Amino acid sequence: MNLDNIRIVLVNTSHPGNIGGVARAMKNMGLSRLYLVAPRQFPDEQASWRAASAGDVLDAAVVTATLDEAIADCQFVVGTSARGRRIPWPLQDPRSCARRMASASATEQVAVLFGREDRGLTNEELQLCNLHLNIPTSADYSSLNLAMAVQVVCYELRMLLDAGQLPASEDDEWDAPFATRDNMERFYQHLEQTLVDVEFLDPAAPRQLMTRLRRLYSRVRLDEMELNILRGILTETQKWVRKAQPQDVSGASGAEDYTPKTK
Amino acid sequence: MNLDNIRIVLVNTSHPGNIGGVARAMKNMGLSRLYLVAPRQFPDEQASWRAASAGDVLDAAVVTATLDEAIADCQFVVGTSARGRRIPWPLQDPRSCARRMASASATEQVAVLFGREDRGLTNEELQLCNLHLNIPTSADYSSLNLAMAVQVVCYELRMLLDAGQLPASEDDEWDAPFATRDNMERFYQHLEQTLVDVEFLDPAAPRQLMTRLRRLYSRVRLDEMELNILRGILTETQKWVRKAQPQDVSGASGAEDYTPKTK
Structure with missing residues (x-):
């Protein structure tokens, strides 16, 4: 402490x-x-x-x-x-x-x-x-x-x-540092863009979707390695969308490209 | 008192x-x-x-x-x-x-x-x-x-x-029931198949990827609505993969189709 x-x-x-x-x-x-x-x-x-x-x-x-x-x-x-x-x-x-x-x-x-x-x-x-x-x-x-x-x-x-006595917690002996707010925000942006790309999220009628997803991932407290995995999945998913829409390839996604360092 | x-x-x-x-x-x-x-x-x-x-x-x-x-x-x-x-x-x-x-x-x-x-x-x-x-x-x-x-x-x-009246845990007053083990297991199967489909997961060299993802989602304790959202995203993602690979459409995915009830 x-x-x-x-x-x-x-x-x-x-x-x-x-x-x-x-x-x-x-x-x-x-x-x-x-x-x-x-x-x-x-x-x-x-x-x-x-x-x-x-x-x-x-x-x-x-x-x-x-x-x-x-x-x-x-x-x-x-x-x-x-x-x-x-x-x-x-x-x-x-x-x-x-x-x-x-x-x-x-x-x-x-x-x-x-x-x-x-x-x-x-x-x-x-x-x-x-x-x-x-x-x-x-x-x-x-x-x-x-x-x-x-x-x-x-x-x-x-x-x-x-x-002077603290309970053992999830943080002890964890194998990767937990994600910073900055990196979490980048992940949410990337997630949102990908959901728009795959047409799961309609920007004109977003309802509570992103709120629920933010609640989910902030509740779990992602570590940096998990964040890398999730962003890697998003990047791969976006590639498939582009492949299926060759005419849109130039501007298919607003999210930056992301290469996962770890799987 | x-x-x-x-x-x-x-x-x-x-x-x-x-x-x-x-x-x-x-x-x-x-x-x-x-x-x-x-x-x-x-x-x-x-x-x-x-x-x-x-x-x-x-x-x-x-x-x-x-x-x-x-x-x-x-x-x-x-x-x-x-x-x-x-x-x-x-x-x-x-x-x-x-x-x-x-x-x-x-x-x-x-x-x-x-x-x-x-x-x-x-x-x-x-x-x-x-x-x-x-x-x-x-x-x-x-x-x-x-x-x-x-x-x-x-x-x-x-x-x-x-x-004794305070929520000892997040379970009280939550807005959706927490997912059953059964449904979690179906989600993991669906997730794994989708990751294979998008070629993020190589079945020949899976490394620790699914282990890390299982740890992530079991840590968070998904509720049923969140589970629906995540499976809905997986289903949409798989559709895009099939669209990009029209020749494989018949057997592109082994996972059951899933239509999200809630977004």
Whole structure:
């Protein structure tokens, strides 16, 4: 477990005071890497005031224009979410989630995403995640303050760190590194293009197909070798489509060619 | 366990904003009984603002002049404390403490005391307690915001309350049944045949390809709808291969035809 490999990513935060509260909650629990995706107001004196003695976390915060930039190099991405999304995603409480994050953090870059104060993360943002984290609440009032949510998650990580005993996880002794978000995105683009090529996906009526496939492959957490295999299959499939449509050969596919390194 | 028998007692709170944050944290986790011992400023609009939709908790808050009044009828009193008091006291982390409070709350009145923002509870106040609760922190910065500390304790109570109701796994609330072994095996056969058809898999030198793909898809636990999608893609892919090889159309593929029911 390595807290330095776990970043907290706040997406489109409205109130700078919350950013300060988050910084303090993080430092209290031993985390230091804060990413701010297009915050409405930052830096700000409200943020500094609420951060109290965690000004160093604020100073070191990385501000990005897009979520993609903030998580491009991450192999494990967790999104905080309320229950009841239309398409269910693997959903865990903060405790189970912290276990997964903690073991991944030994060798990988981990991100936990927190959405806007008023409406959380979008479905699109949630679909970038390997896992969704839900903080249990009373049915009467389920909307936690942003900094409180960060506090709960960081607290669970701290409890694990102090316990000093981590469960064995899938990440240990795996035979290939897990795929980065960047490479996953390239795979999804390639997959989508191939499905259009084979006429399984109608771009005019895509329905939930890509969403379901993204859920499937983000759930499994592909390793780089598996990614190579899948992209190799896509490339071969595209070749057959071109062969069957010789007249279209020049522009049959928008996806880059890809030669699998490993089968 | 009865959350209505557990009260949160704030002693000499300085900042009304914190009182509001506490009220919200309590209501989020299903607690409602707030006691304020000689608060510096209450009621206050900062408190109401931070309480957001927990104004009812603030309205019902009991203000007392002394700590004794606030806990007179309690059978079990817990005091939050930093480590390293001069006189050692039974000290537990929030998780163990929550278990003790939860079981006591079935039949007894339970209080959790939170001290002043700047210096916590006095030794005298701590000596009124049955148990001391310590929230683990980084050695670099051990002073939690008051409302954050309440959030952590209430969260642990909530986790206990929900235990057994939370999804232990992804299976709960999933939108499609998980695939049977039978159907998985048919999928693997179909996948293997398709990979042979597209000449990605050489039956004479299969190497570890199918093993890796089986590991991938068994790891993810496909649901039946996902299985339908994947088999639909395979079927389309095979059609393109046949189209490109019209001379072989009769026996191009050994796999059964499959029409996806759902995309």
